[in-house]
Amino acid sequence: MKRILLFVLTNVAVMAVLLITTRLFGVDRYLTANGLNMTALAGFSLIIGFGGATISLLMSKMMAKMSMGVRIINQPQTADEAWIVQTVQQFAEKAGIGMPEVGIYDGAPNAFATGAFKNSALVAVSTGLLQGMTREEVEAVIGHEVAHVANGDMVTMTLIQGVMNTFVVFLSRVIGYAVDSFLRRGDSNSSGPGIGYMVTTIVLDIVLGFAAAIVVAWFSRQREFRADAGAAQLMGRKQPMINALARLGGMTPGELPKTMQAMGIAGGLGKLFSTHPPMEERIAALQKL
Numbered sequence: 001m002k003r004i005l006l007f008v009l010t011n012v013a014v015m016a017v018l019l020i021t022t023r024l025f026g027v028d029r030y031l032t033a034n035g036l037n038m039t040a041l042a043g044f045s046l047i048i049g050f051g052g053a054t055i056s057l058l059m060s061k062m063m064a065k066m067s068m069g070v071r072i073i074n075q076p077q078t079a080d081e082a083w084i085v086q087t088v089q090q091f092a093e094k095a096g097i098g099m100p101e102v103g104i105y106d107g108a109p110n111a112f113a114t115g116a117f118k119n120s121a122l123v124a125v126s127t128g129l130l131q132g133m134t135r136e137e138v139e140a141v142i143g144h145e146v147a148h149v150a151n152g153d154m155v156t157m158t159l160i161q162g163v164m165n166t167f168v169v170f171l172s173r174v175i176g177y178a179v180d181s182f183l184r185r186g187d188s189n190s191s192g193p194g195i196g197y198m199v200t201t202i203v204l205d206i207v208l209g210f211a212a213a214i215v216v217a218w219f220s221r222q223r224e225f226r227a228d229a230g231a232a233q234l235m236g237r238k239q240p241m242i243n244a245l246a247r248l249g250g251m252t253p254g255e256l257p258k259t260m261q262a263m264g265i266a267g268g269l270g271k272l273f274s275t276h277p278p279m280e281e282r283i284a285a286l287q288k289l
Helices: 002-024 027-033 038-058 060-068 079-095 127-132 135-150 153-183 195-235 239-249 258-263 279-287
Strands: 101-105 111-114 122-126
Touching (some): 038 153, 060 122, 079 101, 079 195, 101 127, 122 127, 127 135, 135 153, 153 195, 195 279, 239 279
Parallel strands (some): 101 122
């Protein structure tokens, strides 16, 4: 609940900073005189900025179960299932969080954690991970996912995404209105935003959206280093996590839906847009602990 409150307060603070900045430089007076209501735009940006991200977070467990075909282990049917549940429970107790739901899904080697609240999260592993790794390595991967939950990474990443969305929506429309007003200066017959506003806003939504994605991906990569270290701490030694990362480096990881990529064990392509650092960097960071 504290992280949800922090999420909302941070977005409000972002909007306050944007409004104060535009007023200090007189931008709001110029734009308001030309028909732009800065207060209304701030409220609109706030709603768009974290509204969708919040809904996505609250629905994350349900969407993960549906999209990945996760089978929740309510009553373990095999020794492996019993071991997975027991491992998650032990790590959850060590991390001081509530017992997550535990699930298995069919697919290539990967695992993920999701959920809006750290005391009612979901930790799921793939059949490919169970078949391609030793128990000690799987245990390290599970520790990594539990560390994500304990660190509150799901809420943190949603917070960062919401802040970036707010900046994109607000700035693209402020700049779009300024460009439109400049292009139509002297035209006393015009009313409402024109083509300059619409084109500029669309272009900036795309350009700033890419820039925001780079920032979000950078934060996600830092969270991976922290989760790796968390797994080593939960296990009491770092070598199992190092071994797990080394083995994953030689595998083709299973693809996760975009909304869950940041919480998986292996990430996507492209340095700037990747939610996970290269395996070599993660192993090197662990070796330095």
